[in-house]
Amino acid sequence: MVFTSQGELIDKVALEHKQYYPQPGWVEHDAEEIYRNTLRALKSLLSRNRSIVNDLLCLSVTNQRETIVVFDRRTGQPLYHAIVWLCRRGTPICEDLIKANCSDPIQRITGLKIDTYFPAPKLRWLFDNQPGIHSQLCSGSALLGTMDTYLIYRLTHGKVHATDYTNASRTLLYDIGKLRWDEELCRLFGVPGASLPDVVESGALVGESNLDGLLEKSIPICGVMGDSQAALFAERCYQLGSAKVTFGTGSSILLNVGERLQFAGQGIVSTIGWVLNGKPTYAFEGIINFTGATIAWLKDQLKLIDHAQETEALATAVPDNGGVYVVPAFVGLSAPYWAPNSRAAILGLSPHSDKRHVVRAALESIAYQVKDVLDLMSAATNLPLCFVSADGGMVNNKFLMQFVADVTRLDVRASTLPELSALGAVLCGAIGTGQYQSLEELEKLPHGFTQYRPTEDQQTPQANYAGWKKAVQRVL
Numbered sequence: 001m002v003f004t005s006q007g008e009l010i011d012k013v014a015l016e017h018k019q020y021y022p023q024p025g026w027v028e029h030d031a032e033e034i035y036r037n038t039l040r041a042l043k044s045l046l047s048r049n050r051s052i053v054n055d056l057l058c059l060s061v062t063n064q065r066e067t068i069v070v071f072d073r074r075t076g077q078p079l080y081h082a083i084v085w086l087c088r089r090g091t092p093i094c095e096d097l098i099k100a101n102c103s104d105p106i107q108r109i110t111g112l113k114i115d116t117y118f119p120a121p122k123l124r125w126l127f128d129n130q131p132g133i134h135s136q137l138c139s140g141s142a143l144l145g146t147m148d149t150y151l152i153y154r155l156t157h158g159k160v161h162a163t164d165y166t167n168a169s170r171t172l173l174y175d176i177g178k179l180r181w182d183e184e185l186c187r188l189f190g191v192p193g194a195s196l197p198d199v200v201e202s203g204a205l206v207g208e209s210n211l212d213g214l215l216e217k218s219i220p221i222c223g224v225m226g227d228s229q230a231a232l233f234a235e236r237c238y239q240l241g242s243a244k245v246t247f248g249t250g251s252s253i254l255l256n257v258g259e260r261l262q263f264a265g266q267g268i269v270s271t272i273g274w275v276l277n278g279k280p281t282y283a284f285e286g287i288i289n290f291t292g293a294t295i296a297w298l299k300d301q302l303k304l305i306d307h308a309q310e311t312e313a314l315a316t317a318v319p320d321n322g323g324v325y326v327v328p329a330f331v332g333l334s335a336p337y338w339a340p341n342s343r344a345a346i347l348g349l350s351p352h353s354d355k356r357h358v359v360r361a362a363l364e365s366i367a368y369q370v371k372d373v374l375d376l377m378s379a380a381t382n383l384p385l386c387f388v389s390a391d392g393g394m395v396n397n398k399f400l401m402q403f404v405a406d407v408t409r410l411d412v413r414a415s416t417l418p419e420l421s422a423l424g425a426v427l428c429g430a431i432g433t434g435q436y437q438s439l440e441e442l443e444k445l446p447h448g449f450t451q452y453r454p455t456e457d458q459q460t461p462q463a464n465y466a467g468w469k470k471a472v473q474r475v476l
Contacts, residue, residue: 001422002049005057005435007234007445009417011049013041020081025088025331028081031069034147035154042211058433059155059209060223060425062230063147064249065170068119070126070133070144076154079133079142083122086250086289088331090121091340097121102188107263109185111169111176111270113338117287119146120172120189127190137195146171148224149197152206155221160207163197165280166226169272174199176272177261179280200224201275202233202425203432223429228252229273230424232283235389235415236447238439243377243385245370246421247392247400249296251288253373256281257381264380267336268373274428276439284380286335286373290328290344291366292394297330298362304355308393315360315399321464322357323348325471326365336376339476347471363397367404368468374408387411389449391420398452405452406461416448 001012015037020028046053066085071078083089094114097103103114112118123144127134136142145153149163168174168181173191175182179199186193200206202225208218225233228246232254235244243255256273261282263270273283290297295311298304305311325347327333332340346358378385388410394400395414405412417423427445430436454461 001419002045002052003423003426005430007423007427011045013044015041027084027086029067029084031071031078031082031147031150035151038151039212043214046214053215056219057435058220058222058429060429061148061151061221062225062227062421062425065146065167065226065228066118067147068123068144069147069150070137070142071150071153073141073143076158079136080126080130082147083126085117086331087122088116088340090116090125093121093124106172106185109175109182110172112172113269115338115340117334118170118172120185120191123191124189134190137192140194142195144195145197152221152224155209155211156207161197162200162206164200164202164224165272165275166202166229168199170226176270202428203276205432220433222432223425225274225425225428227421228254228285230421231391232256232273232424234420234424234427235391236443237389238443241383244389244391247291247366247390247394249293251291251366251370253286253370255284255377255381257284258282264377266376266380267338268376268380284377286377288369288373289332289334290330294326294328294362294365298359304359311359311363312397312399314356315363318356318360321361321364322353323350324353324357324361325468326358326361327471327475328362328365329475335373337472337476342475345475347474363400364403364464366400367407368465370404371408371465385410387413389413389415391415391418393418401452405454407465409454412452413449414452416450
């Protein structure tokens with residue numbers, strides 16, 4: 001994606017990469033394919049925008065935070081498929097740690113729950129099942145990192161092995177209070193400390209790249225940020241109590257809680273929002289595993305739809321869900337339930353039910369999960385929320401946005417730029433390169449959104465939500 005210095009999108013190119021499901025609950029990516037697709041997308045983008053090639057300020061990177069990859073130090077080639085945040089293969093390791101009463105100590109250090117959503121348990125699994133890879137990490141011939149780290153390493157031809165605070169804070173290996181890798185957690189999960197990347201601010205100049213020869217002159221890599229925090233940053237949630245929801249494959253709900261690290265409990269994790277000029281801003285986060293991925297399941301697995309865009313028309317073609325509820329616990333239920341062994345279900349089917357009811361119920365399940373998390377956050381902080389900012393590919397679904405507003409009884413500000421994570425990384429890059437000097441300057445930039453207000457009917461959303469809670473209890 002190419003942006004102006006005002007944060008306006010000029011052009012974009014997107015390429016899909018293959019999803020690997022070697023076993024039920026396992027999800028992998030080919031990191032080399034992602035790198036090659038990145039270069040292909042960059043080449044296409046630059047060829048379409050030749051007039052700006054010599055005026056590029058920097059390259060910024062945003063990524064799905066918890067996907068982890070181990071790669072060869074010399075060649076940069078992956079030694080194993082990247083293990084995706086959705087993958088559940090680390091669940092037995094998490095269960096053993098919970099039985100050993102490790103939950104509270106680990107959460108006090110990392111802010112996170114012990115859950116295989118995060119990379120450390122999956123790395124432990126990888127080391128146990130691929131001891132040769134562990135040996136290479138211990139010897140220094142291999143390195144590891146989240147996808148931002150991998151792309152930076154490849155784009156700098158192995159000169160830079162780095163990540164930012166937002167990505168490091170999601171590994172279950174990082175002390176978010178002391179801002180450093182935790183030696184005891186590295187030992188617990190068997191991760192050699194020397195294999196971990198350097199950690200820098202999101203606005204740091206981490207290196208330079210000519211994009212593998214696509215540019216005659218190298219440009220800085222600046223503005224590196226995990227996708228959810230980048231969306232929080234782009235939504236200008238710089239003030240205490242401001243919140244956003246990213247409607248992506250999964251959903252991350254983040255609430256700015258200020259400069260002091262706090263803990264909410266009840267399935268809400270604490271994380272680093274960003275670090276600017278040495279000062280961290282912390283956030284509460286509620287993680288929902290399956291939101292957009294539920295719609296992809298309707299399309300790819302059940303073949304109920306051909307395109308995600310069809311869901312709005314199908315949902316509005318019936319007056320209500322007909323008593324049908326979808327509980328999308330495909331890889332377990334995350335916040336606020338944290339039940340990794342739960343599995344998905346469609347409940348309330350009758351002879352009257354058809355695919356419209358199932359599609360509508362799938363969309364409604366996204367809103368219910370958002371309400372679950374927002375209610376918890378509001379109670380933990382005693383901060384009354386007036387509105388929530390929304391971004392991600394699904395903000396174009398008017399039915400979903402209105403249903404979120406109705407169920408939560410909050411105004412929803414749906415960004416007119418769906419891919420807000422990219423803008424957040426770019427804005428960090430603009431600060432890092434000196435284009436802007438402060439958050440106050442960023443707040444003055446254009447910020448487009450469509451506002452959805454709750455309808456006057458309160459009883460129907462409350463009844464729908466009560467049905468959702470019963471459906472979840474059936475699954476649990």
